[in-house]
Amino acid sequence: MKAYNIIVLAKQVPDTRNVGKDAMKADGTVNRAVLPAIFNPEDLNALEQALRIKDQFPGTTVKILTMGPVRAAEIIREAMFRGGDGGVLLTDRAFAGSDTLATSYALGQALKKMGEIDLIIAGRQAIDGDTAQVGPQVAEKLKMLQVTYVEEVKELKNDTITLKRRLDRGVETVKCKLPLVITVNGTAPECRVRNAKLLMKYKRAKTVTELQKENEDYTMLYTNRPDLNIPEWTVNDIETDASQLGLTGSPTKVKTIENVVLQAKDSKVISDSDENIENMMIELIKSHTIG
Amino acid sequence: MANFYTDNSELRFHLNHPLMEKIVRLKERNFTFKDQFQFAPLDYEDAMDNFERVLEIVGEVCGDIVAPNAEGIDAEGPQVVDGRVIYASGTTENLKALNQAGLMGMSLPYKYEGLNFPIVPYIMAADIVSRADAGFVNIWGLQDCAETINEFASEEQKEKYLPRVCKGDTMAMDLTEPDAGSDLQAVQLKATWDEKKNVWLLNGVKRFITNGDGDISLVLARSEPGTKDGRGLSMFIYDKQHGGVTVRRIEHKMGIIGSPTCELVFKNAPAELVGSRKLGLIKYVMALMNGARLGIAAQSVGLCEAAYREALEYAKERMQFGKAIIRFPAVYEMLSLMKAKLDASRTLLYETARFVDMYKTYQHISEERDLTRDEKDEMRRYQKLADIFTPLAKGMSSEYSNQLAYDAVQIHGGSGFMKDYPVERIYRDARITSIYEGTTQLQVVAAIRGITTGAFLARIREYEAERISPKLEYLKRSLIILTDEYEQAVKKVVSADDNEFIDFHARRLVEMAGHIIMSYLLLLDSNREEMFLRSAKNYITFAKAQVKANSEFIRVSELSDIGSYKFEL
Numbered sequence: 001m002k003a004y005n006i007i008v009l010a011k012q013v014p015d016t017r018n019v020g021k022d023a024m025k026a027d028g029t030v031n032r033a034v035l036p037a038i039f040n041p042e043d044l045n046a047l048e049q050a051l052r053i054k055d056q057f058p059g060t061t062v063k064i065l066t067m068g069p070v071r072a073a074e075i076i077r078e079a080m081f082r083g084g085d086g087g088v089l090l091t092d093r094a095f096a097g098s099d100t101l102a103t104s105y106a107l108g109q110a111l112k113k114m115g116e117i118d119l120i121i122a123g124r125q126a127i128d129g130d131t132a133q134v135g136p137q138v139a140e141k142l143k144m145l146q147v148t149y150v151e152e153v154k155e156l157k158n159d160t161i162t163l164k165r166r167l168d169r170g171v172e173t174v175k176c177k178l179p180l181v182i183t184v185n186g187t188a189p190e191c192r193v194r195n196a197k198l199l200m201k202y203k204r205a206k207t208v209t210e211l212q213k214e215n216e217d218y219t220m221l222y223t224n225r226p227d228l229n230i231p232e233w234t235v236n237d238i239e240t241d242a243s244q245l246g247l248t249g250s251p252t253k254v255k256t257i258e259n260v261v262l263q264a265k266d267s268k269v270i271s272d273s274d275e276n277i278e279n280m281m282i283e284l285i286k287s288h289t290i291g
Numbered sequence: 292m293a294n295f296y297t298d299n300s301e302l303r304f305h306l307n308h309p310l311m312e313k314i315v316r317l318k319e320r321n322f323t324f325k326d327q328f329q330f331a332p333l334d335y336e337d338a339m340d341n342f343e344r345v346l347e348i349v350g351e352v353c354g355d356i357v358a359p360n361a362e363g364i365d366a367e368g369p370q371v372v373d374g375r376v377i378y379a380s381g382t383t384e385n386l387k388a389l390n391q392a393g394l395m396g397m398s399l400p401y402k403y404e405g406l407n408f409p410i411v412p413y414i415m416a417a418d419i420v421s422r423a424d425a426g427f428v429n430i431w432g433l434q435d436c437a438e439t440i441n442e443f444a445s446e447e448q449k450e451k452y453l454p455r456v457c458k459g460d461t462m463a464m465d466l467t468e469p470d471a472g473s474d475l476q477a478v479q480l481k482a483t484w485d486e487k488k489n490v491w492l493l494n495g496v497k498r499f500i501t502n503g504d505g506d507i508s509l510v511l512a513r514s515e516p517g518t519k520d521g522r523g524l525s526m527f528i529y530d531k532q533h534g535g536v537t538v539r540r541i542e543h544k545m546g547i548i549g550s551p552t553c554e555l556v557f558k559n560a561p562a563e564l565v566g567s568r569k570l571g572l573i574k575y576v577m578a579l580m581n582g583a584r585l586g587i588a589a590q591s592v593g594l595c596e597a598a599y600r601e602a603l604e605y606a607k608e609r610m611q612f613g614k615a616i617i618r619f620p621a622v623y624e625m626l627s628l629m630k631a632k633l634d635a636s637r638t639l640l641y642e643t644a645r646f647v648d649m650y651k652t653y654q655h656i657s658e659e660r661d662l663t664r665d666e667k668d669e670m671r672r673y674q675k676l677a678d679i680f681t682p683l684a685k686g687m688s689s690e691y692s693n694q695l696a697y698d699a700v701q702i703h704g705g706s707g708f709m710k711d712y713p714v715e716r717i718y719r720d721a722r723i724t725s726i727y728e729g730t731t732q733l734q735v736v737a738a739i740r741g742i743t744t745g746a747f748l749a750r751i752r753e754y755e756a757e758r759i760s761p762k763l764e765y766l767k768r769s770l771i772i773l774t775d776e777y778e779q780a781v782k783k784v785v786s787a788d789d790n791e792f793i794d795f796h797a798r799r800l801v802e803m804a805g806h807i808i809m810s811y812l813l814l815l816d817s818n819r820e821e822m823f824l825r826s827a828k829n830y831i832t833f834a835k836a837q838v839k840a841n842s843e844f845i846r847v848s849e850l851s852d853i854g855s856y857k858f859e860l
Contacts, residue, residue: 018292193348193351193352193388194348194351195392196348196392196393197406199341199348200331200345203340203341218333221333225329
């Protein structure tokens with residue numbers, strides 16, 4: 001049976017699902033300090049799809065690639081607690097201020113260094129930006145095929161994968177050859193929970209910078225157990241063109257940010273009888289709300 | 292996004308008890324496992340960090356998956372199809388999640404792929420799971436049975452069965468029969484040695500078997516033909532893979548509906564003997580039952596937690612006469628007493644769990660090397676404490692889970708009687724806790740030795756001797772007075788020199804000891820952590836009234852009065 005090399009693209013994001021009143025700063029940017037940093041939810045859906053392939057095909061490896069500050073290494077550990085095989089943290093000041101294009105470029109250059117890859121799986125979009133651009137752009141940069149909005153891997157046989165896509169107006173099943181980039185919807189199955197034994201085994205997995213910062217007592221451990229060292233790549237570890245990195249490489253410029261407060265003045269409850277529904281539709285067509 | 296561990300700071304407090312350092316050091320054999328097993332802790336802090344973080348996983352699974360599934364499981368229930376149990380769909384989902392989280396075989400040794408957790412964090416997980424769904428905790432908690440295999444089975448059997456438990460095989464303990472409930476000496480299920488097949492064969496019927504269709508079962512059977520009492524019974528392991536057992540029916544119960552209670556028919560079911568013949572009931576079932584009783588105490592505490600939280604939330608939201616009902620004395624008095632009973636049950640639960648940890652760990656160490664004299668003394672001391680505290684904890688907390696469920700329904704008023712709120716299910720689920728694994732009346736029978744031998748009193752005196760903050764001394768003084776009252780009552784009952792008179796007052800005496808012990812434990816908890824002071828004060832006031840009521844009953848009661856309680860047949 002074939003084993004696959006899978007990379008999951010994941011991002012650590014501020015938890016924007018339960019925001020308080022101080023979630024935004026006066027200048028309209030996200031106040032990252034008060035929001036807990038979490039594993040981007042749809043990236044967890046992506047990880048689950050990868051782990052299911054690993055369950056099915058022993059020997060398959062599932063590695064995380066994440067770009068962000070040093071604390072984003074937590075994402076890699078979280079994935080290890082769920083069955084992932086480590087990964088790479090891409091971290092450097094040179095990447096700061098990247099928009100989706102610069103991010104995709106940097107990720108693409110890092111992926112080129114990660115050996116032969118059968119599948120790159122990413123969440124559809126991150127909850128802090130909601131662009132859904134990084135996955136597709138990475139595929140373009142690497143000149144790989146891509147399938148977006150995936151809800152389920154229906155079959156994987158040798159180098160052919162059958163995927164179910166969840167689209168606005170229905171479901172589509174597509175068949176495609178590997179290697180491939182796929183992005184996964186939030187409607188896909190939720191990620192499995194952390195495993196106690198894996199947590200106990202990998203909770204000390206750290207990057208070099210984390211080790212230096214935390215004054216780890218058990219330095220011998222990191223010599224004896226290479227699986228505890230999370231590779232940390234800076235701009236020097238990958239081949240890059242400086243003009244395509246960070247703020248310089250980001251054509252997206254934010255002009256203004258507005259706070260939009262949605263307010264409905266009144267509401268109406270309509271029961272589900274055919275007559276009521278018909279009346280409501282007539283009313284909505286009349287008012288040009290639909291149609 | 293709920294987490295039933297992190298939202299409950301009382302749990303973290305009990306986990307971090309000072310005795311834990313010794314327990315963990317023994318359990319980890321002075322941290323020598325780390326070279327052999329990559330997930331074994333490096334030191335005490337590391338072990339505690341493991342417990343905390345694993346309990347966080349338990350809390351997350353329970354908050355996000357088990358608790359939301361409870362209502363559906365209660366409505367759907369398990370069913371029997373072709374002699375096999377089909378769980379409710381939520382039950383299957385819960386088991387899958389807990390199994391993926393690696394939460395099976397938590398207390399089993401590393402070498403059998405367990406987490407080697409002490410009883411304290413394992414019982415804490417049971418406490419959390421039970422709060423989420425008290426019916427489901429039965430299926431998950433039957434991993435307890437593996438502890439009996441670990442204790443008494445052969446090395447070969449351990450290697451064969453324990454890793455399977457850690458991988459998610461569920462268990463059952465097949466003890467009771469239609470005519471052998473509380474009285475297990477009457478067990479009839481026949482075990483016969485088949486010379487040709489070189490295997491034991493089981494034949495007969497078992498009844499009221501929780502999770503009877505589990506993968507691996509411990510079965511109590513009569514291996515000595517012609518015998519009539521407990522000395523003819525042995526313990527067997529039955530592996531479902533071999534077949535021979537069918538589920539005839541499952542009971543229609545009042546509560547814990549998700550937990551399938553089975554009637555089993557054994558027809559030449561092959562089985563393996565555990566340990567020695569004839570020790571089935573006398574030794575192994577007693578050990579099994581003590582573990583199970585602690586499990587029911589945890590289930591009761593989890594139910595208390597659930598009942599209290601539901602009642603508190605409702606009382607804050609429900610407006611009557613222009614204000615939230617929690618502002619009325621009749622309601623806040625009830626709620627505060629509920630909280631005091633919850634905290635009291637929980638502190639007794641973890642005190643008992645520590646005793647069990649201490650002696651069981653020494654017992655396992657004694658199989659590897661000779662214990663020193665001090666260690667032997669310590670093991671015996673904790674074993675004696677565990678033996679009397681286990682029935683006390685099970686008895687008191689199961690009764691409190693019923694009281695709290697009753698009060699929680701009461702606080703909900705008419706709505707509590709409807710199926711619209713979880714308290715209705717909690718009320719039904721709680722009812723069994725004071726019945727199974729020995730009724731409260733039988734817990735009293737097991738605990739009464741602690742009264743007559745003075746063992747409870749000796750432990751109370753130890754609590755009394757512990758140093759506490761001067762500002763708490765006034766509470767201790769009132770407990771010293773209560774202890775004197777308890778001593779007088781014991782003296783009066785014992786001096787009548789009549790066993791029936793002791794049995795007649797046994798429950799009153801055991802409850803008195805229970806109230807005083809729980810009061811002391813809450814007092815000591817408040818000494819370490821301010822948040823328990825409220826419950827300590829409220830519980831001590833309640834305990835005073837209860838102890839005085841019981842002591843007055845005993846004071847006016849004479850041996851000659853018993854006649855007026857008896858019935859002609």
